[in-house]
Amino acid sequence: MSVQSVDRALDVLEALAAHGGEAGLSEIAARTGLPYGTIHRLLQTLLVRGYVRQESDRRYALGGALVRLGGVAERMVGVWAQPYLAKMVELSGETANLAVLEGDFIVYVAQVPSPRRLRMFAEVGRRVLPHSTAVGKVLLADRPDGEAMAVFERTGMPRRTANTITDAGAMRAELATVRDRGYAMDLGEEELGVHCLAVPVNDGARVVAAMSVSGPAERIEALDRDELAEGMRKIALDFGRELGSSNGW
Amino acid sequence: MSVQSVDRALDVLEALAAHGGEAGLSEIAARTGLPYGTIHRLLQTLLVRGYVRQESDRRYALGGALVRLGGVAERMVGVWAQPYLAKMVELSGETANLAVLEGDFIVYVAQVPSPRRLRMFAEVGRRVLPHSTAVGKVLLADRPDGEAMAVFERTGMPRRTANTITDAGAMRAELATVRDRGYAMDLGEEELGVHCLAVPVNDGARVVAAMSVSGPAERIEALDRDELAEGMRKIALDFGRELGSSNGW
DNA sequence: AACTTGTTTTCCACAATGCGGAAAGAGGCT
DNA sequence: AGCCTCTTTCCGCATTGTGGAAAACAAGTT
Numbered sequence: 001m002s003v004q005s006v007d008r009a010l011d012v013l014e015a016l017a018a019h020g021g022e023a024g025l026s027e028i029a030a031r032t033g034l035p036y037g038t039i040h041r042l043l044q045t046l047l048v049r050g051y052v053r054q055e056s057d058r059r060y061a062l063g064g065a066l067v068r069l070g071g072v073a074e075r076m077v078g079v080w081a082q083p084y085l086a087k088m089v090e091l092s093g094e095t096a097n098l099a100v101l102e103g104d105f106i107v108y109v110a111q112v113p114s115p116r117r118l119r120m121f122a123e124v125g126r127r128v129l130p131h132s133t134a135v136g137k138v139l140l141a142d143r144p145d146g147e148a149m150a151v152f153e154r155t156g157m158p159r160r161t162a163n164t165i166t167d168a169g170a171m172r173a174e175l176a177t178v179r180d181r182g183y184a185m186d187l188g189e190e191e192l193g194v195h196c197l198a199v200p201v202n203d204g205a206r207v208v209a210a211m212s213v214s215g216p217a218e219r220i221e222a223l224d225r226d227e228l229a230e231g232m233r234k235i236a237l238d239f240g241r242e243l244g245s246s247n248g249w
Numbered sequence: 250m251s252v253q254s255v256d257r258a259l260d261v262l263e264a265l266a267a268h269g270g271e272a273g274l275s276e277i278a279a280r281t282g283l284p285y286g287t288i289h290r291l292l293q294t295l296l297v298r299g300y301v302r303q304e305s306d307r308r309y310a311l312g313g314a315l316v317r318l319g320g321v322a323e324r325m326v327g328v329w330a331q332p333y334l335a336k337m338v339e340l341s342g343e344t345a346n347l348a349v350l351e352g353d354f355i356v357y358v359a360q361v362p363s364p365r366r367l368r369m370f371a372e373v374g375r376r377v378l379p380h381s382t383a384v385g386k387v388l389l390a391d392r393p394d395g396e397a398m399a400v401f402e403r404t405g406m407p408r409r410t411a412n413t414i415t416d417a418g419a420m421r422a423e424l425a426t427v428r429d430r431g432y433a434m435d436l437g438e439e440e441l442g443v444h445c446l447a448v449p450v451n452d453g454a455r456v457v458a459a460m461s462v463s464g465p466a467e468r469i470e471a472l473d474r475d476e477l478a479e480g481m482r483k484i485a486l487d488f489g490r491e492l493g494s495s496n497g498w
Numbered sequence: 499a500a501c502t503t504g505t506t507t508t509c510c511a512c513a514a515t516g517c518g519g520a521a522a523g524a525g526g527c528t
Numbered sequence: 529a530g531c532c533t534c535t536t537t538c539c540g541c542a543t544t545g546t547g548g549a550a551a552a553c554a555a556g557t558t
Contacts, residue, residue, distance in 0.1 A: 049256070076270040154332045286536085307525085307536095
């Protein structure tokens with residue numbers, strides 16, 4: 001049995017999110033089909049708690065409290081990802097990572113290290129720019145072209161190694177390739193001698209994270225890329241499903 | 250006014266977050282003081298919607314749906330501020346924050362953490378009283394004296410540390426200083442050992458937000474305040490211009 | 499300034515909805 | 529097995545939330 005008012009409050013929040021995080025009361029009414037009075041009352045409750053903000057023009061927007069909860073939940077995601085990352089390590093023999101886009105930065109939120117002696121160092125919590133990483137390219141490939149390029153515009157695509165893509169045109173082409181084949185590569189673009197392969201994690205609605213394996217160039221090159229990517233995509237798909245429907249029954 | 254069940258559902262989510270994103274039903278009961286049956290019913294509702302997830306040991310954890318909502322919310326406010334905050338981090342080496350005045354409270358809406366090992370913990374979404382923070386003093390210094398003092402009248406300026414300004418007269422003088430030099434300091438007034446420097450963000454019409462850097466007292470004291478403030482003011486000015494040109498908030 | 503239109507906000511009588519104590523059920527330990 | 533702790537289900541009652549309709553508001557339009 002579900003609690004009606006809570007269910008509806010969530011409908012309101014999701015309607016707000018669907019409108020890009022900002023909407024008027026009547027737009028929410030149109031989307032949810034709830035009566036005005038009801039929506040207004042729910043919004044007041046969310047307002048007091050900081051889950052919704054009211055702009056100067058009386059429209060409503062998602063509030064800061066959600067950012068906080070989202071942050072804690074994100075950390076949890078890292079814990080759930082462990083078994084899936086472990087499978088990727090088994091598949092590739094290399095260190096597996098989970099990363100999300102936070103603002104204009106890529107943040108690594110979880111890792112399972114490779115059993116090999118020579119392996120990637122723990123990067124959890126590290127923030128890097130998207131243009132020089134496989135996970136960054138995968139995550140931005142999911143966004144509309146203009147939005148992705150705006151990120152690169154702001155961050156400036158600084159050169160990290162001789163292989164780093166620093167040209168906007170080349171990057172646009174790279175993103176098209178990633179969209180096309182469904183995975184991204186990093187061939188020593190962030191650090192010389194380190195190669196990565198990343199696939200998107202789709203929770204059913206959108207790409208919310210990326211998973212990657214990374215290791216020494218020689219070892220990564222020895223693998224069959226398409227086969228590895230295919231295996232990783234299956235794992236990422238399972239993980240995305242778990243994320244999307246935490247309902248169970 | 251407020252919808253009881255929604256309010257309580259939020260209590261449950263926050264209790265979960267306070268326990269690090271994962272807790273048993275009884276732990277939630279202990280923290281919220283709500284009866285077991287009620288919490289269980291609320292959790293079921295959140296579970297079906299994916300806002301909460303049940304682990305194999307029947308404990309509850311924050312769910313993936315929150316990551317999505319949090320992301321949208323953060324993108325709204327954070328995305329614009331991110332690059333500017335990053336510049337402040339570069340300038341100072343310390344964690345940079347964006348905060349707004351919401352009612353009588355200061356709410357932190359975005360942050361870029363310092364690259365240092367010892368740094369401020371994420372405060373995004375946190376609500377604090379204005380009198381003990383640099384951002385609060387900057388935001389209220391922009392208001393007419395009567396209006397600012399009315400806020401302090403209502404909140405009561407509770408003492409947070411030995412350095413907190415708790416006297417109305419002293420606060421009035423402090424605001425005058427802030428107006429005069431264009432930036433505000435917090436010298437361990439909210440938390441001992443933590444110093445901050447905040448500058449106003451003016452969107453062309455009025456001060457709509459404040460940006461600050463904060464870190465360990467020793468490191469902040471080692472910086473040249475006026476020089477830092479000058480650099481920060483330039484960044485905040487650029488950000489304000491961007492805000493002013495797009496639709497306001 | 500006085501309409502018009504498209505909003506958002508407030509009100510209130512009614513009953514459906516959510517409440518919560520207490521009992522049953524599930525695991526985990528020794 | 530037995531005991532203990534924690535979770536889940538149940539159900540009668542009245543508190544709580546509901547939603548239609550009207551009032552207040554903001555922003556254009558003549």
